[in-house]
Amino acid sequence: MPETFPINSRTFNLTGENIDTDQIIPARFLTTTSRTGLGRFAFHDWRFDGSGSPRANSPLSGFDPTRASVLVAGRNFGCGSSREHAPWALLDYGFRAVISCEIADIFRSNAARNGLLPIVAPETAQQWLLDNPGAEVEIDLEATRVTIAGGPGFDFDIEPFARHCLLSGNDPMGYLLDQTDEIRQFEEVAA
Amino acid sequence: MSPRSLFDKIWDAHIVRAETPDTPATMYVDLHLVHEVTSPQAFAELEDRGLKVRRPDRTLATIDHSTPTLPFKAGTPPPYATDAAAAQVETLYANTARHGIELNGWESEHRGVVHVIGPELGATQPGMTIVCGDSHTATHGAFGALAFGIGTTEVGHVLATQCLLQRKPKSMRVHVTGRPGPNTSAKDIILAVIAKIGVDGGTGHVLEYCGDAISALDMEGRMTLCNMSIEAGARAGLVAPDDKTFAFLKGRNRAPQGAEWNEAIARWRDLYTDEGAHFDREVVVDVEGLRPMITWGTAPDTGIALNDVVPAHRNDSDRKAADYMGVAAGERVSGQKVNRVFIGSCTNSRISDLRAAANVMRGRAISPGVTALVVPGSVWVKAQAEEEGLDKVFKAAGAEWREAGCSMCIAMNGDKGAPGELIVSTSNRNFEGRQGPGVRTMLASPAVAAASAVTGRVTDPAKLKETEYA
Structure with missing residues (x-):
């Protein structure tokens, strides 16, 4: 999990719309009982052919996380299944944030819980980023602002509690466990 | 009180702690459905923290995604596709035993697809909040329940506290x-x-x-x-x-x-x-006069009536989808050559779905060269179908009659297509590679899938009858 914010990086573009979780990590790799080491399966079938050889024309060709760890993707990124393996795989592969003008609900929540920043951009900024691959961006989680070198920066929304947890290292499980008395009272009355 | 929607009523009745600008609501979960794929990391989290499952009585587990559907003899090991799949199922057995959770495992007459068995057991009830580490959990909404899919971290939250952190949608x-x-x-x-x-x-x-x-x-x-x-x-x-x-x-x-x-x-x-x-x-x-539907693309919103043509492409994603699927704007999908047919999944594997498919296949044979898989949603559905003789109809037509499971909907259990094949499927997702790398999926009803199996072409069941009785 990335531990330092802001993120300063270049962008890497995947232009297609509706990039679903089966593309991000195909289901046949979900028989794991671990959440680590899934980067090798990220976009597996886009990167490798049926015999396991790298595809020459893969959309991921040239991806270098040390240079560009912010993924810019077309509308409705992360649609499909609830598999948290999707953000686990993207993080392990080297991405630290995803920018799109729309991000699917469950993926967005799963990503934020794991420190893969889901950033919903205005369509103008999104289009600028898609038109200018490899842009230099700064994602300031504290200020909830994306700055783009030479491009249209924007403020973004992220669920405030998720943001707080990421910045403070606080733990949602601990927050829920602290409510045990309230949960017990609720169960006595309502459930 | 101001008028409320059904959703408002269920939401209001499950709030342990109200939402604030800084914090989401704490929402109580009445029923937590668990399967082998999205739970192991959550149980591991509980172990790491020394936590117990708060309400095993509100937790119901089954095995469905990784399980093979090939028949096997009692007393012999299930023919898992991989060792990892076997280990994943064994992990759920161990986790549910340790925490006292009911598991509908291999020996249970209610083993099956998680969204089939919840209603079948009467566990799914109106007014409930129901969650599962599976995006098709909304199935249970049919009963007037608020039901939705969650990630594995949240599965851990629900196991430990029976609650979820949620902003009201x-x-x-x-x-x-x-x-x-x-x-x-x-x-x-x-x-x-x-x-x-x-x-x-x-x-x-x-x-x-x-x-x-x-x-x-x-x-x-x-x-x-x-x-x-x-x-x-x-x-x-x-x-x-x-x-x-x-x-x-x-x-x-x-x-x-x-x-x-x-x-x-x-x-x-x-x-x-x-x-x-x-x-x-x-x-x-x-939907007045609606005709049987089928999807032409690689997203589920590409449904068209079988007698319609593929619409003009709106963008690059549409063009890419049409290329992948081997269809062209302005052409009909019906008549395309079909390699496989899959009848099953949490969308269409219940007894009425199997009856609909059997009604089309009865007395007919599936086209040579087509493989048709019929996979009941649960052991109970399978038994009911056999009592009605539906299995005989499928087998006589040349289809394979399998054991319950998710099967070829998710293709992580040994059931899948081969690259380039066209599958008419009663499942829910036509994403690229969903049913195996390079496989092309068209989503349709059990009747359309069965008719397509019979002719070997994407077929409207009405056309099948016209041809035969003309």
Whole structure:
């Protein structure tokens, strides 16, 4: 999990719309009982052919996380299944944030819980980023602002509690466990 | 009190701690469904922290995604596709045993697809909050429950606290009106709804389906409908409970019994949307005269009537999808050569789905060169189908009759297509590679899938009859 914010990086573009979780990590790799080491399966079938050889024309060709760890993707990124393996795989592969003008609900929540920043951009900024691959961006989680070198920066929304947890290292499980008395009272009355 | 929607009523009744600008609501979960794929890391988290499952009695587990559907002899090990799949199932056995959770495993007559067995056992009930580490959890919304998919971290939260941190989603009412045409089913209706709303049209929303076309559906049809809410991007989809809902649940294992049943009915009758309740969006879908549907692309919102042509491409994604699928704008999908047919999944593996497929296959043979897989949603559905002789119909036609499971919907259990093949599938996702690398998937109803198996071409069941009886 990335531990330092802001993120300063270049962008890497995947232009297609509706990039679903089966593309991000195909289901046949979900028989794991671990959440680590899934980067090798990220976009597996886009990167490798049926015999396991790298595809020459893969959309991921040239991806270098040390240079560009912010993924810019077309509308409705992360649609499909609830598999948290999707953000686990993207993080392990080297991405630290995803920018799109729309991000699917469950993926967005799963990503934020794991420190893969889901950033919903205005369509103008999104289009600028898609038109200018490899842009230099700064994602300031504290200020909830994306700055783009030479491009249209924007403020973004992220669920405030998720943001707080990421910045403070606080733990949602601990927050829920602290409510045990309230949960017990609720169960006595309502459930 | 101001008028409330069904969704508002269920939401309000489950709030342990209210939402604030800084913190989401703490929402109580009545029923937590668990399967082998999205739970192991959550149980491991509990172990690491020394936590127990708070309410094993509100947790129900089954094995479905990684399990093989090939028949095997009692007393012999199941023919898992991989060692990892076997280990994953064994992990769920160990975790449920350690925490005292009911597991519908290999020996259970209610083992099966998680969204089939919840209703079958009567565990799914009106007014409940139901979650599962699976995006098709909205299926249970058919009973007037608020049901949605969660990630594995959240599975851990629910195991440990029976609660979830949630912001209240927005609401959308989907009025579905009119009488669909012959040879259609709930599957055709939901494909039409998704085509109208769009694959992301429901993002951030809970859908309430209403209207005469919804009231007319039986419970299994409503499950098919709600099941695919996620394919419009929605968090959940639900239908207000009515007499059909209550009749379906009466007498089932986990349904209230005796005096408690009457109390439950009285409570459930309040689960409707008040006159004047607010919705963030309202959509009307007219299904009058609807024809059998099929998808042409690689997103579930590409449904068209079988007698229609592939629409003009709107963008690069459409062009890419058409290339992948081997279809062209302005051409018909019907008549395309089919390699495989899959009848099953949490969308269409219930007894009424199998009856619909059997009605088409009865007395006919599937086309040479086509492989057809019929996979019942649960052991119970399988037994019921066999009692009705449906298995004999399928086998006589040349289809394979399998054991219960997710099978070829998710293709992580040994059931899958080969690269380039075209599969007409009753499942819910036509994403690239969903049913195996390079496989092309067209989503349709059980009747269309069965008719396509018979002719070896994408076929409207009505055409099948015309050809034979002409």
